[in-house]
Amino acid sequence: MGIFNNLYKEGPGVSKNEKELKGIFLFLWIVRNNFFKLIILNFMFIFSCIPIITIGPAVKAISKITMDLARQTPTSPLSDYWYEFKQDFLKSMIIGISVNVIVTAISIAIYYCFSIAQSGDKMMLAFTGILSLVLLYVLAASMYVYKSLGTIDLPLGTIVKNALLLVMMTTKQLFLVIILVVIPTAAFIIFINIGIPVFAMWQFVYNSLVTSIISWGVFKKSIVKEETVTTES
Numbered sequence: 001m002g003i004f005n006n007l008y009k010e011g012p013g014v015s016k017n018e019k020e021l022k023g024i025f026l027f028l029w030i031v032r033n034n035f036f037k038l039i040i041l042n043f044m045f046i047f048s049c050i051p052i053i054t055i056g057p058a059v060k061a062i063s064k065i066t067m068d069l070a071r072q073t074p075t076s077p078l079s080d081y082w083y084e085f086k087q088d089f090l091k092s093m094i095i096g097i098s099v100n101v102i103v104t105a106i107s108i109a110i111y112y113c114f115s116i117a118q119s120g121d122k123m124m125l126a127f128t129g130i131l132s133l134v135l136l137y138v139l140a141a142s143m144y145v146y147k148s149l150g151t152i153d154l155p156l157g158t159i160v161k162n163a164l165l166l167v168m169m170t171t172k173q174l175f176l177v178i179i180l181v182v183i184p185t186a187a188f189i190i191f192i193n194i195g196i197p198v199f200a201m202w203q204f205v206y207n208s209l210v211t212s213i214i215s216w217g218v219f220k221k222s223i224v225k226e227e228t229v230t231t232e233s
Contacts, residue, residue: 020072021057026213030069037077041065042205044081056096061085062205064150066212084150091156092149106135117143140167140174147215166218173214181207 021029024123031038048058061084110131110199117125144163150161167174188195188203195203 001229022217023213026070026072026135027209030209034069034077038205038209039083039201041077042202043200044078045204045208046200048085050127053093053097055100056092056094057085057089059146060092060149061097062208063146063212066205066208067147067151067216069209070212070216087150095142095145095149095156099138102138104133106131106138110135119181134220136174140177143177143211144218147212147219152219166222171220173218176214177211180210 005205045058045062048061049055061081064084065075065081068080069077110128113124113128113131117128141160141163144166145159148154148159148163154162185203185207188198
């Protein structure tokens with residue numbers, strides 16, 4: 001039994017008699033069948049983030065679409081994106097603002113502590129390390145929150161609590177996220193001349209798809225009790 005009940009909505013899904021793709025094979029299958037749609041989806045995500053305060057709904061929408069793709073659930077990425085963007089708009093906007101405020105505050109604290117640590121203050125260096133771990137924890141928990149929204153029928157408080165627990169239970173999967181998502185993203189930010197076209201065409205949807213595939217594997221082990229999982233498209 002998982003740490004949650006089976007809380008997925010009914011609808012078309014993958015039959016238990018149908019072979020389910022996993023990992024890199026699932027990623028390649030999704031990209032092969034939706035390549036140009038994914039590029040357009042990346043542009044749509046960037047456009048819908050322009051007002052800044054809509055980052056939360058935009059992340060929630062692209063997370064829901066890529067979660068459906070990862071679950072091999074029938075979905076129309078382009079039309080469903082705007083539906084998911086408007087669905088629970090206020091709730092996802094509040095989540096987005098909250099996450100951004102927390103991440104910004106921790107990042108400023110890290111910068112401040114590291115600046116002092118450069119003068120040889122070992123305690124501040126230790127604080128820098130601790131705050132960096134806290135930042136990673138918050139980002140990982142927010143990932144699970146966004147992957148849960150629109151997919152799992154639970155109150156927001158319960159979703160947040162479960163996300164915090166999942167971070168502690170899934171260090172191996174989060175290490176994959178660092179290797180496959182965090183490091184490439186950081187590299188493109190450092191080499192911005194190459195990074196700008198990559199971010200514009202691909203990186204956001206790539207990040208969301210990879211984290212959705214990883215998160216779906218986590219959810220199947222920790223959340224789902226039954227072999228066949230279904231959801232409304």
